[in-house]
Amino acid sequence: MSNSIKIRGALVFVCLLLALFSLAPTFTDNLPGWWTDTVDPIHRGLDLQGGMHLVLSVDVDKAVESRVDTLIDQTETMLREKDTVYKRIERRQGDRLVVIVYDDEAASQVASLMGENFPALESETFPASGGFIEKHFRLSDVEIENTRDYAVRQALETMRNRVDQFGVSEPTLQRQSGNRILIQLPGVKDPDRAIALLGKTARLEFKMVVEDADPQEAIAGNLQPGTRLLYEHNVNRSTGAVTETPIVVYDKTALTGDLLADANVRIDTRFNEPYVAIDFNAVGAKRFDQITAANVGKRMAIVLDDTVYSAPVIRERIAGGSAQISGSFTSQEATDLAIVLRAGSLPAPVSIMENRTVGPSLGLDSINKGIKSIIVGAILVVAAMIIYYRFSGIVAVVALVLNLIFISAMLALFGATLTLPGLAGVVLTVGMAVDANVLIFERIREELRLGKTPKLALDVGYSKAFLTIIDANLTTLLAALVLFQFGTGPVKGFAVTLSIGIIASLFTAIFVSRVIFNFFLESRTVKRLSI
Numbered sequence: 001m002s003n004s005i006k007i008r009g010a011l012v013f014v015c016l017l018l019a020l021f022s023l024a025p026t027f028t029d030n031l032p033g034w035w036t037d038t039v040d041p042i043h044r045g046l047d048l049q050g051g052m053h054l055v056l057s058v059d060v061d062k063a064v065e066s067r068v069d070t071l072i073d074q075t076e077t078m079l080r081e082k083d084t085v086y087k088r089i090e091r092r093q094g095d096r097l098v099v100i101v102y103d104d105e106a107a108s109q110v111a112s113l114m115g116e117n118f119p120a121l122e123s124e125t126f127p128a129s130g131g132f133i134e135k136h137f138r139l140s141d142v143e144i145e146n147t148r149d150y151a152v153r154q155a156l157e158t159m160r161n162r163v164d165q166f167g168v169s170e171p172t173l174q175r176q177s178g179n180r181i182l183i184q185l186p187g188v189k190d191p192d193r194a195i196a197l198l199g200k201t202a203r204l205e206f207k208m209v210v211e212d213a214d215p216q217e218a219i220a221g222n223l224q225p226g227t228r229l230l231y232e233h234n235v236n237r238s239t240g241a242v243t244e245t246p247i248v249v250y251d252k253t254a255l256t257g258d259l260l261a262d263a264n265v266r267i268d269t270r271f272n273e274p275y276v277a278i279d280f281n282a283v284g285a286k287r288f289d290q291i292t293a294a295n296v297g298k299r300m301a302i303v304l305d306d307t308v309y310s311a312p313v314i315r316e317r318i319a320g321g322s323a324q325i326s327g328s329f330t331s332q333e334a335t336d337l338a339i340v341l342r343a344g345s346l347p348a349p350v351s352i353m354e355n356r357t358v359g360p361s362l363g364l365d366s367i368n369k370g371i372k373s374i375i376v377g378a379i380l381v382v383a384a385m386i387i388y389y390r391f392s393g394i395v396a397v398v399a400l401v402l403n404l405i406f407i408s409a410m411l412a413l414f415g416a417t418l419t420l421p422g423l424a425g426v427v428l429t430v431g432m433a434v435d436a437n438v439l440i441f442e443r444i445r446e447e448l449r450l451g452k453t454p455k456l457a458l459d460v461g462y463s464k465a466f467l468t469i470i471d472a473n474l475t476t477l478l479a480a481l482v483l484f485q486f487g488t489g490p491v492k493g494f495a496v497t498l499s500i501g502i503i504a505s506l507f508t509a510i511f512v513s514r515v516i517f518n519f520f521l522e523s524r525t526v527k528r529l530s531i
Contacts, residue, residue, distance in 0.1 A: 005522055008515045015507075016402065019409035026412060042412050044186065045419030045493060046172070046358055048367050051186040052194055055354035056159075058179045063151030063348035064144055065094050071118065071137075072097055073252070078117060084109045087132060088225065095144055097121070097137040100128060107133045151347040152179050159183060161343035162197055172417075180353065191357050193336070201305050201349050202340035204257025204278075206291070209299035209311055213248035226251050230301070232308035247308055249301045254291050256345075259284025261321075263341035265334045268326065274334035275326040278341065285321025293317040304337075370423030377430045378404075385434055389441050391530035395516050396437040399508040403433045406504040407497065416500070419493030429501030432476075436469045436509035441531055454529035455521050462514055469510060477502045 025031060026041040046053055068091045075097065079086055087100040099114075101107050107125060114121060114137055121137040128134045139147070156175055163171045163185065172184035188194050210227050218229040228251050231244040261281040265274050280288055291300070292314050301311040302325055309325050329337065381400065385393035407426060411418055444461030452460065480502065483495035 005515065005518050008511070009519065012402075012512055012515055016405070019405050022409040022412045023405070026408070039412055040415060042408065043415065043417040044367075045417045045422070046184045046186045047420040047490075048370075048418065048423075049186050050358045051184065051188045052191050053354070053356040053358070054183040054185075054195070054198065054352060055176070056155075056181045056183065056198070056350045057353045058152050058155045058181065058346075059349045059351065060148035060151050060179045061094060061348075064139065064147050065091065066347065067147045068095060068097050068139065071121075074117075075099065075114070076252075078113055079110070082109070082113060084113065086110065092136075095139045099135045099137070101133050101135065102131075104133065107135055110135050148179065152181070154347045155350060156181050158344050158346050159198060162339060165339045165343060181350075193332070195352065195355070197336050197340065199350055199352060200336075200340050200346075202257070202337075202343075202345040203305055204260070204341060204345060205253045205303040206255040206288075207249040207252070207301045207303055208254055208295060209301050210248040210250060211298065215246035215248060218248045219246055223248070230303060230306060230308050232301075232311060247301060247311060249303070249308075254300070255284065255287055257341060258345070259287065260341060263338045265331070265338050266324075273326070274329050274331050275324050276329070276334055276338050276341065277322065277324050280321035280323075282321075285319075288321050288323070289317065289319050367423075370420060370427075373427050374404075374423070374430060377427050381430060381434055385437075389531055392437075392441055392444075392517075395513050396434050396441075398516060399437065399513045400430065400433050402512055403429070403501075403504050403508040406507065407501050410500045410504065411497070414500075416496050417493065418497070419490065421490040421494035422497040425494045425497030425501060428498065429505060432501070433505045433508065436465070436473070436505060437513060439469055440465045440509070440513070444529070444531055448529065448531070454527070457529065458514075458517055458521065462510070466510065469506070473502050473506055 021035075022039050023042075025036050025039055072089050072091060076089055079089075079099075085102060085106050087102065089097065089099050092098050099110050101110060111123060111125075114123065114135075118137070120140055120143050122140055124136040124138075126134045126136060152175060156173060159181060160171075160173050163173065163183070171186070172182065174182045176182050183198065185194055210224070213224065213227065215229070217223075218227075223229060227248050230247055230249055232247050234243045234245055257278075259280050260278055261284070262279045264277050266277045267273070268275050279285075295314050296316060297314065299311045299313050301308045302323070303309070304325070325337070378400065382397045385396045387393070389396065404426070407429065410416075416422075440461055443465045444457050447457035447460045448454070477499060480495045480499040483491055484499065487495055
């Protein structure tokens, strides 16, 4: 036997060993740690193991309003530092910042200051009743579009952080057209908790309480300018009853959760209840120190998503940048709150546009049906090949079996996710796998009819069929790559297995089957080829 055949046979054997090595973690858990660390089992998609399919919509208009609110805070700080006299600053029409001043001199100072610090803002001047002057500053269309786009991207990243801490394996998070985000969470057993965790805006704010405000007047709609009415969430420790107490706070936020460094669940030893301990970063710690030092004896409300969780009195200056959020949490509620605070708040509220849950039993049923279809298709192909091509058909069947093994191994090696449409791609590949062998075998038959020896007919048959096989499979591969690039969800899953199947089919049909034929023709004298 020539060295060339031995080398090619050894190459096929090595590929087979590598494939079996890659597939082992999929079929057994009793493997050494280094093995499972090297290769993951085949990842199953949402439709094969159950889980959640969500489509969320980001309220990008709220993100624009938050951007204007941030500009208002910065503008107030700058005007105070420059000793510029103004009546008030407010947001109008969502994307418009309005500074109301007393005279033209102050209006000129405001215009100069804003032009210097925020050159991208478009400005206008309007007279107001009572002799006041209104300076209007509006975000440009480009800035608004950038803010909306950034809100979706930041929401996607925040969602990804939350999902990672939630402990879901192989999640799918993708941005779709417009302001929508696709989230697939395979294997999730508590859909309600997942929805609550992902949908929580988790905007943490520290606001000073208006001490002299009458909550009942506020309920009636009589609010002082620059204040707002919120409700404090209270839980009776003995009965578990939940009540809400009206509380008036300043609209201006003293500190936000954007400056958090960490959030953890701890146990209050007095009541044996969990609470969330938060730590600010260096900037937040300095700001928290300044706020508490300037407001000793006053109440500070800890607000999460417009709900006051507590409003303690500041007894003394608090240095070190640590605080706590308590509110009679359960252990699960405290854990989830810590997760969303660590992951960061969403830049804007999100709403659920689509919510589908796939049960594990349905996923198992899909797997069973998919495997059954592959087996039935393979049996039909095997029977047809053996009946029509005899011994050569057996060679094609061996190549088909190796083809399925190599497809599965490449799914594991590349970390691809096997979905129900992916199983359809495997079924299609089973049919296509012998197509190349059919082309080769018919070419060989033609050469045998011309009176050529089996070995020569084999060489000529493979040579003449090669370009045709490459052309046909390359065209299909390009179509599969286009589907993968531009498709989403099921289409992409189908394209993945189809692409891998085509590559494996080319290898087994052109290379592996040729090695098998050469092995038998070299090792013995064959006068007639069974084809």
